[in-house]
Amino acid sequence: MKALKQQLAALTIGLCTLASAQAEQLDVMTSGGFTAAFQRLSPTYAQTSGDTVDTILGPSMGKAHEAIPNRLARGENADVVIMVGYALDDLIKQGVVDPASKVDLADSRIGMVVKQGAAKPRIDTEEAFRKTLLDARSIAYSDSASGVYIQNKLFKQLGVEQQVGSKAKMIERIPVASVVASGQYEVGFQQVAELLPVPGVTFVGKIPESLQSVTRYSAGIPRNAKHPEQARKLLAYLSSAAVQPEVNATGLDSVPR
CATH class of the missing domain: 3.40.190.10 (Periplasmic binding protein-like II)
Incomplete structure (x- = not known):
């Protein structure tokens, strides 16, 4: 518990250093499986970083108008996309998402x-x-x-x-x-x-x-993201060890690292 508190304190201090920089609005598209975890974590990130976070919901795939690939194809902006790993891989193959930005976040059963x-x-x-x-x-x-x-x-x-x-x-x-x-x-x-x-x-x-079919949720940064640097800092936060208890509380399993 002490170690966890120290990790959280260090993470908070690190995020607070961002607050002095120019605040930005980050547009984050997230699919259902990671939504509950993101809704828990994003307010803390916004408060400590100074950035605001606009959450846009949609499935990882399919024909629905709201599906993340369809939103991106229509030209909707996203600084971060959070979705089923293999669906994110498809966007990477299509050149829509930067492959170097991919981060694994959680497993879902x-x-x-x-x-x-x-x-x-x-x-x-x-x-x-x-x-x-x-x-x-x-x-x-x-x-x-x-x-x-x-x-x-x-x-x-x-x-x-x-x-x-x-x-x-x-x-x-x-x-x-x-x-x-x-x-x-x-x-x-x-x-x-x-x-x-x-x-x-x-x-x-x-x-x-x-x-079981274990679904891995991953995140990445579209190549045309407006705020890629801030997006990378958000992904580092979402994948950090310090936030795993919050992620697990929503029914997700941590990714083995």
């Missing part, structure tokens, strides 16, 4: 929720999880990385693709937990960090580790 007050089914083993899927009247999953994995791989791996196909639905744009909370779907799957902030649901747990 898939979890399940039911409506608040409903019984919590077992999902602690592969067989129990398979039974829960077969017994569920309706299943919702996201349109981002976790949902793509569930739809294209997980159902097939468990041998339930035919049985659940007609009752499973990919939910676009909005949090999966919200449609479970409203009673539209009985169970919902998404990355844990995207499930926990939504009211009206009960978090059942993470799916079995043998069936």
Whole structure:
């Protein structure tokens, strides 16, 4: 605890030295999985650095108007993008993001929720999880990385693709937990960090580790960013050891370093 406090103090002192420089507004595009962590961390960074942070939300991929690649393609400004690692890699290959700026931030695992007050089914083993899927009247999953994995791989791996196909639905744009909370779907799957902030649901747990698809969230700086130097300092803060307790509290796992 003492060491952590010392790290935080040193980080705060370092950030405070930035406050004397000209303050800038940083436009940060972040996808769902890291959003809760960023919303915890960005006020502290803004207060100590003197910069202001404008948070712009959007999925890492997909056809939605709000998706980060689509925003960038339309010419929207971003000083930092935070998104699924392989989606960021695509932007790097396209020449949109500076490859030298890439920083790994956190790992995210898939979890399940039911409506608040409903019984919590077992999902602690592969067989129990398979039974829960077969017994569920309706299943919702996201349109981002976790949902793509569930739809294209997980159902097939468990041998339930035919049985659940007609009752499973990919939910676009909005949090999966919200449609479970409203009673539209009985169970919902998404990355844990995207499930926990939504009211009206009960978090059942993470799916079995043998069936997990771990999504790494990374960040980078677009080549046309207006404030690349300030962006690099923000990324150093977000990936520092001192902020990991806050990151972990949102349901994310620290990246092994």
